[in-house]
Structures are given as C-alpha cells and as structure tokens.
Amino acid sequence: MNENKQNLLKTLPQIDKLVKETSLRYQEISVLEIKQACQQALSSIRQEILSDQLTSVTVSDIFEKINTCLTTEPDYHLTSVINATGTILHTNLGRSLLSKKVRNHLNDVAYHYCNLEYDVNEGKRGSRYQHLTEIVKDLTGAEDVLVVNNNAAAIMLALRAIANDKEIIVSRGELVEIGGSFRIPEVIKLSGGTLVEVGTTNKTHLTDYKQAITENTGALLKVHTSNYRLIGFTEQPSLEEMASLAKQKQLPLVNDLGSGLFFDLQKFGLPYEPTIQEALSKGCDIVTFSGDKLLGGPQAGIIVGKREWIEKMRQDQLLRALRVDKLTLAALEATFMLYQNKEQAFANIPTLKMISKDLTICHEEASQLKKAIDDKTIGFRAQIVPSKSNIGGGSFPEEEMNSVAISLSSDNYSLIELEEKLRKGSIPIISRIYQNQLLLDCRTIDPSEHQLILNELITLQGANE
Template sequence: MQKILRLIPSVDECLLAVLQDPEFETIPAMLLKKGIRAVLDQQRQKVLQGHDITTDDLELSVLLTSIKETIRALHQPVFRRVVNGTGVIIHTNLGRSVLPSDTLNQLCETSGNYSNLEFDLATGARGSRYSLVEKLVCELTGAEAALVVNNNAAAVLIALETLARQKEVIVSRGQLVEIGGSFRIPDVMARSGAKLVEVGATNRTHLKDYLNAITPETGLLLKVHTSNYRIIGFSKEVNNEELVSLGKKHQLPVMEDLGSGCLVDLSPYGLKKEPTVQEVVASGMDVITFSGDKLLGGPQAGIILGSKNFIEKIKRNPMNRAMRIDKFTLSVLESILRLYRDPQTVFERVPTLHMISTPITLVHNKAEQLAKVLHKSLKDCCTVQVAEVMSQVGGGAMPEQDLESRAVVLQPLTMTLNRLEQKLRALEIPIIGRAENNRLLLDMRTIRSDELHLIDKGLRQALAAEP
C-alpha cells in the first residue's frame, strides 16, 4: 500500500502539467491547487480503502483529465445561466422573468457608472430614490401614489404594519393563501402585529360576513387575490366595489394583495380574464400590492400603490429603509415600466409577455427546426420527435390555465433518462427539461431561437459515449 501511495504525483507536479494548457493560465493558483488536491486525496482514499488501483491509474497523464474537470467545476460561477425547456414561463426555481436586452443595456449604463440614485438633477439637492419610478407607476396605473420595496411579501408586511398594527384585519377564510416556501398570509399578518379575523366559509364569503365582523378594534379590510390556486363550483366572494363601499361607510382602509399583478389583459391569448392593476385601482381600493417579477416581467420587487395619504404613511414607516430596493432593481424596473407606455409593442419587447402571446404556429415551427437538427446529430443515440404539450404561466399565477405548446421529445438509447438529465445539468450552460414516461421533453415555448444551437451542442456532449 505504501508503495502505491508513493506513486501518487505531487501537487507541484500536477500544477506544472495543468499550466501547460493555456485554458488554465488565468485561473488563480489557489483554485488550481484546490482542484488538484481534491483529485489526489480521492485517489489516496481509494488506495487506503483497499480499492483495486493500478499503477496506470496513478499516472499523471491519466489523472490530468479528472484534475482539469474538477478545476473547471470549481471555477464556474455558482449562479449562472440555464436553458429553460420546462415550458413554465415564470419559473420560480429558474429565476422567474427574463429581462429584455434593452433593459440589460440600461442596467449596465446606470450601474456601471455613477447615477442620480438619490440626487435631484433639477435642484442639485438630495433626492429620493422612490421618485425615480413613482411617477411612472402612477402614470401607468392611475394611482395617486406609489412605493416600491424588495418583494411583494415585504409590501404586504409593511402595509399591514403601518395601517393595522395591534388592530384587527378582516379577511375571507378562502383567501388565507400560502405564497410559497411555506410563507403564509396569516404568518405575515402575525409578524406585522395585526390581528387576523377570518370571515365566511372556505368557498363562500358574503358582504354581511365582513359587516358583522367590524368592531371598534378593526383597522383594515383585506382582500387577497387567489392567484396561485382556484376555488371552483359552489363559491362566492365579495367584489371590490362592495368592499370599498363598506370600508368608506365605516371609515376603514381597504387593501388588496394582487400577488401577480399585470398591467395588460392576457385573455386574448387564451388565458382566463384576470383583473389588471388599472382595473383594481379604478375600483377604489385604498392600497394595492403586487410583484414586479411575475406577470409584470421585471425584477424582484413589491409594488405598493393607492391613495396618497395611506402610501405616505407607509413611506414614513422606519421599516421602509430595511426593505428599500437598490439601484439595480430601480434601473431594471424603470426600464420595464417604460415599455408599457406602448401597448402595441410591449408584448414583443417584454420576454414574459412575448412567451405567453407567441402563436402556436411559431412555437411549432421552432420545434420542427430543432427536431430536424437533432435527428441528424443524435440519430444513433436518441429518438427525436415533436409532440403536442401544454405550457404553464407559472410563478404562482393563473393556476389551472395552460397554453398550447409543442415539445421536442427525446428518448435516449445509450443511457438512462436519469443519467441524461444529470449530464445536461452538468453542462457549462445547463439544459433543464421535464421528464414524462421515460422521455425528456423540451418545451419550445420557453426556449428562444438563439438557444437552439446550445441544445444541439449540449445534447451531443451529454450523449457522447461514456468510458
């Protein structure tokens, strides 16, 4: 055993050999040595554990392949781009909304240089970062005032803490949703210091339920739009106008958490009609909150808008500083909102809206184009066909609603489906699809035309014969 251990090359020997390859010249020496030690330690443990290790296995030329692969893996960014072939447009695990190229250019311009983040160019005095997007939000929605915080959960939390701390908040039992990651409306409310008062039944709530629950301790009437689940059948909820009227009668603010707020009507593209932010503002709601990175198609943010007197109170809350957005989010959000000024082009320019609205004929043509390429390059190791599938909007928005789509369906012949998925995830630009009936589906609604060559290259690499 000692004789075999002495055959393991030294770290310095391996380092000299690795540096012969120009690919590794710019990688820090610390990282090179870390990768080398990892491989050498692995071989040393195999010897000590009695594995059948030959002298050939410990040759530097043999170990070099594993060493280089390990260094490449260590050198790769942990947070990096992937190809989304799942068909879920707003995929929470894959970064939600994709940003337009114009927005990325604006982000580089403002964030790669000094900016007027909190500087008023008109007066030369200190300015407010919130003013950079507030006018634009109000222009697009019709609201009197607006504020942006770092996500919608924060928006709900600070609004409740400001308007109803140590007061009762009345909400329909059927609207006590779980937002995601076990994050629930009752939990947010408890953290805000507000007291939850549930009314109605799970499936039916009437105006009289709210009326009968109002007491001198009531501070707010809350409506939560159930954007991530649906109650069907024998159900009823109170509409906005009725709730607003009740609030005015009892001098109580009325708030709605829209969740996935949208500024455009998506029903012409085969989806059920959802209330737009503008429609909710017009209904008279005092405070409205929604996400920036879902149907809006922008960055992670929580947008709060509504009556000026309530929004100003929320702005003055000391919690606001802990929840404020940075210059990167501001830059991206302004750029996205500016695109909504032109309803004729916004569906082309905002990727989330573009994927939702792309006609099935174009999705089908893209699938046929990729299938033709893959037929030629993968004919000996994988079957390829085009199939009719359904895509989803995702992001907790529009449940039970699907979009017609097409997928390139792959069935590997030289390895298991699990092994293929594993190898696709290990690529420099990972390819993520969905597995069904021992086949890999790549849904073309969420794959851009300029990504087809990445899929061809990645599949050829993943399906290459293994030693």
C-alpha cells in the first residue's frame, strides 16, 4: 500500500466519535442504527480508497455517505428469490407460496388489533383455534380441528395426548426420517410413548399389528411414506383394515399423512395419493398434515379427527409451546376459504396452479422469456428445451412432470460462473445446471418475474461492456 493511501486512511475518524457527531444530526434515529450506518459508510470509503476510486476525503463526503446508508432501504438477510429450479415445493426456498388473495386478510390482521382470542358475540375471552374450526370441519368431515406450528409438532402432541406412557405400534417400513434428521422413533420418544415395531421393511401384515397389541398399547400409528417409495415385493394392510382392528381393540388409529392433499392430482400425471378426506372417511381417528406442502398455505401442523382425542390435546400443557400466531391462522383461514371452490383453489393457490399448469402454457411463457432475452440483451443465448419438474417438499418422491425451460448461455461467463452471477444478483435467481445446460424452468417462474430476470441479465451485460 502506498503512502498516500495510508495517510488518507489515517484521516478517517474513529467510529465512536463519528457516531456521537452523527447522533446530534439525526436525533430521531436510534444510536444502533446510526452506528451501523457509520460502520457501513467507513467500510465503503476504505474500499474506495484501496481501489483508487477516492484520492481525497472530506467530512462532507463522510456524512453524505452516512446519510445514504441511513436513507437506503435495509439490506434484509431473509429476502425473496426467483425459483427457476422447477421444484415447486422447494424446502430451501420456503416451500409453498401463499396466494395473493391471502394478502389482504394478512394485512388486515397484521396491522390492526384482531379478535385472536376474543369472542365478539359473547364479549369475553375466546379461543384462537375457533377461527379455523368450522371451515376445516366442512372441508374434511372431521369432528374437530387443532393447529400447531408444524407437522412434527402435530404428531408429537397427538401421540403425547393419546398414548403417553403407552406403546405405539408402527410398521418398520414407516419409520421415516422427516427431514433435518427428525425421525419418527425420536418423535415417539419425545411424546412419552414407547415404540413397538412390527413387520419388516417391505412387508407388514394386519396380523403383525394384531399380535403386537397388549393391554399397554395406546395407539396404532400409520405414517404415510410421502417422501420415499417402496416398490417390488411389498405389502401393507389397507386403512380400512387397520381402522377395523383399532375399533375392535378400542384403540385410536393415528395417521401422519404429511403432505396435506385435498384434491386428487392424477389428472396431472401424478400417481394416486390419499387425501385428508379419504383418510378420515376410511376410519382414521386422527389425521395430521402440513400447511406448507400440497395444501399451499403457511407452515403449520394441522390435526383433524375425533373430538374426544383433540380435546385431550387442547388440555395438554405442551400446546402452549406449540401454538401458532395470528398471522399463521389468518393465512390458513384465507387459504382454506379458497378450497371451498375447486376451480378457485387451482386458479389462485400457487402450488396447485404450478402443478396443474399445462405444458402448452409453459411453452408460451418460455417463448415470451426467450424473446425478451433475444431482443434486449447482447451476449446471452436462450434456447427453449424440454425439462422435468418435480413437486419437492417430501411429496410425490421420484415423480417428475414434463416442463419447459430456457437453456441460457453467455459469451462472457462459463455455466458455473453464470449460475453464480445469477444467484448473487440483486434479486437472486436460483437456476440449475443439468447435462451441461443452465436451465430456467418455466413451471416455477411466474411471468411477472420475466422482467426481473431480464434486468439481471442487462446488469451482467453492462458489467462486461
């Protein structure tokens, strides 16, 4: 480093002195915000000096930089991205998107006082869970409803309330790992129950359950293997058979259904999956599922089923630690209201809309994006190519949906470099590299995001001119 740079850096004021002087100028702003702005401003000035962008610095320059830092929108760590991967329920990218029709209800509840635990009709304290009870009962046919913060919490609370200090019978083929190393055996242990494994990995018979039942049995647990597939030489009893056995032995049948499917999706090329309504109609006493998977709502664990068992859960002290806030309840209620009309649900819930998006629509949207890239950028090549999308989020494992993607390449960047540049842009674009192509899958890209993608490419183009 040359002597001029060293001398210039030495002239920069100490952070404490700068914070004190800045606080006098911006008395309406907190000291913490001012300190962060001063640190950011000094860091920026140092970098400009070291890169020869600045050869002199005045007090006015420093305060101008601080003012810019204070008036610029905060650089939030949690930020929106463009999902161009083709994975609809991308766990790393926040899983399901909320419907835009949910927004108004969320805004109303978030920025005003609300009747969260107040019964307006009776003029006294109410329950936060009452807001979902009737609509979910109507949609599922369940006797009662309870909501906690995720499905792992839902199954743990259900088993704790129903079978604490008792045996819980599960097929060995259903001892799944939910994700993030959370496993069914550990969840059962935390619930206070004792795991009793029956059958084998690939075959479990009704007699296996029957022979395992003792006077200390608390429940039969069915775990839908929505995040993996067993194929080949396999067998398992039907829900009806398990429900009949549970009823005969006066035991509850608990079904961890996971994905939260309300509508049959076979018409979109996906295999059969049981719906919430089917599981209840076939005799399950309790069914749990996620809010942010196929349902297309916020993260939540939803418990539906027999009133007597859900009432036990309501009385459990653990419920307070697992309860959801007003924003989750508002988002769930608005999402469930869309389910009252099937066409409305598929048109307005992004998860269902992306699953049901016709291949022709995917191709039309890809054509629009390609034309924009061809017309308005230089040095980028866009080709329309066939692609494969998947559901993700532990739903429909191994199943792929035909899709259409833009294969993007550049005169100035390798595929690896281009992927990184897009990912680190002002609005991160998360793409995927497959078979030596960088793909932007149009099943998960909303047309409203085309201009944002174009802006990022134009920015990259400008960096090379």
